[in-house]
Amino acid sequence: MSVLAEAEVDLAAVAANLDTVAGVAGTELMAVVKADGFGHGAVPVARAALAAGATWLGVTSTGEALALRAAGFAGPVLSWLHRPDDDFGRLISADVDLGVSTVPHLHAIVEAASRSGRPATVQLKADTGLSRNGANRVDWPDLVGWARKYEVEGSVRVRGIWSHLAGADTLDGRGVGRQVAAFEEARRIARTAGLRPDLAHLANSAAALAAPATRYDLCRIGLALYGVDPFGAPGGGAYRLRAAMTLRSTVLNVKRVPAGTGVSYGPDRVTERPTTLALLPLGYADGLPRAAEGRAEVWLGGTRRPIVGRIAMDQCVVDAGDLPVAIGDPVVVFGPAPGTCLTGGGCVVRPGCAAGTAGGGCVAGPGCAAGETDAGWPTVAEWAAWARTSPHEILTGIGARVARRYRPVGR
Incomplete structure (x- = not known):
């Protein structure tokens, strides 16, 4: 079949970019393959990234997460953007980690876990300055308190605490410092509530490369995975990323x-x-x-x-x-x-x-x-x-x- 236009995706470049970030960050890496792998194809990119050493896949929706499972990916997947009436039972049965930002979402997940007969694995998201998703300082103690209650009851497992940097392409030192401090406070409150999650993650591509204080246990790699310099250089930038x-x-x-x-x-x-x-x-x-x-x-x-x-x-x-x-x-x-x-x-x-x-x-x-x-x-x-x-x-x-x-x- 003839085509009018073609996007050639170089999976070797995906692997090389992941290796570049890994060499700098020194943490586990999550390959963010939402939006069909930034238009590159979620399944081929996920396969290349995992083969190159990524340990997690990240998406934003139920459909994306279940498509990865249907394609045979059995490893850790985090999905973080859902309606409170989403089909959480299918995600729980598929062993998908659920990003949770509000108490109503957590209640709905627990109800789905009860119906499915197995606990849900969740990662609690704190709003540290982006003012988008995530629980803010007022709501965070309530969220972690409910999470601890449900964890004790056996309906959830809290695997992670995470947040999102406000500067996705620029790293203002003072702004990043404020968000790291807010994240540390969110972690302290969670520990005080009795939570002991395995993972903490905050860094995006830019932070993974240039902000060591944000790296924690896991870095989420989006734009850099696809070979675009997260700091705005027209080519691969100082890290010689390869456009995929x-x-x-x-x-x-x-x-x-x-x-x-x-x-x-x-x-x-x-x-x-x-x-x-x-x-x-x-x-x-x-x-x-x-x-x-x-x-x-x-x-x-x-x-x-x-x-x-x-x-x-x-x-x-x-x-x-x-x-x-x-x-x-x-x-x-x-x-x-x-x-x-x-x-x-x-x-x-x-x-x-x-x-x-x-x-x-x-x-x-x-x-x-x-x-x-x-x-x-x-x-x-x-x-x-x-x-x-x-x-x-x-x-x-x-x-x-x-x-x-x-x-x-x-x-």
């Missing part, structure tokens, strides 16, 4: 137009000189945000070329200038940053290095196969900057009609 997804398409139509030609709806863009327009079968339904109009670029014909005019639901237009573009020519929307070794084999790639060649200053190492250099492709971080959003939104927005193809570990 490359979004590709092909030119579907080509036309030479004179100056003064309107492009796409509006038209918001009128050509200033004669130029070649190349049509791509990707639009906002596939994950290209309209907010990136006027700034976004793609890799076409060995160079970056701008998207011009409005991005439509199914397509967009690239100004190819005077390039000799033809229908069927390959296009890279985003991928690894220049200088990334796509095979992990030691190749050094510099801007101007065409795929599979040694020109432009490229030095090909022993693991750098022909056609596996990245030249100057745009990155997810750049697309996020163009759209004034986060890389998370770009990755999770890649639509279902974009085919996923997986490059396995070892290739």
Whole structure:
């Protein structure tokens, strides 16, 4: 079956990124595979991450957790976002840890545990400054008190206490310090209530790499797992993370137009000189945000070329200038940053290095196969900057009609 666009997912990059974080953090790692693995595919990413040493999987919903169990993953899974009337019995029977932030949720879980005839395993979440999910300072003593009561009665096991940092991509020293202090106080209150959980966890990707005080027993790795620098660098950043997804398409139509030609709806863009327009079968339904109009670029014909005019639901237009573009020519929307070794084999790639060649200053190492250099492709971080959003939104927005193809570990 022919496809209009393809997201190639490099599972070796997932494994390498997890290994990089593990080498810095020195704790157990949870691979966060919510939102279908940030758009990469939860099951393939989970398999690669666990093989690389992750000990936990993290999701936010019942459906995601049960899908992992159905795929054969028997290890620890934490699911943390539920309605009070969710089907907790299925999650308890599937041995899924449940994140709990409110007393009503805890009561509902205990009722489900009673019906199922087995205790529920829970992890209590404290709000330490994000003001989102989690019990705040006023509600926390009540939550841990009920949890201890139910634990004594045998209806729950409290395995963990956790929280979420407010700075997901920046680590303000004072802010992190305040949250660590609040987390320590939440743990103290839990101990006073008689709870002795096995796990405490607070760190996200950025904190796992750069905030030792937040690491505790387990770090939850999301964005870094997929090769995006959590501090906003356009490439892999100081930790040389490898982007796991490359979004590709092909030119579907080509036309030479004179100056003064309107492009796409509006038209918001009128050509200033004669130029070649190349049509791509990707639009906002596939994950290209309209907010990136006027700034976004793609890799076409060995160079970056701008998207011009409005991005439509199914397509967009690239100004190819005077390039000799033809229908069927390959296009890279985003991928690894220049200088990334796509095979992990030691190749050094510099801007101007065409795929599979040694020109432009490229030095090909022993693991750098022909056609596996990245030249100057745009990155997810750049697309996020163009759209004034986060890389998370770009990755999770890649639509279902974009085919996923997986490059396995070892290739």
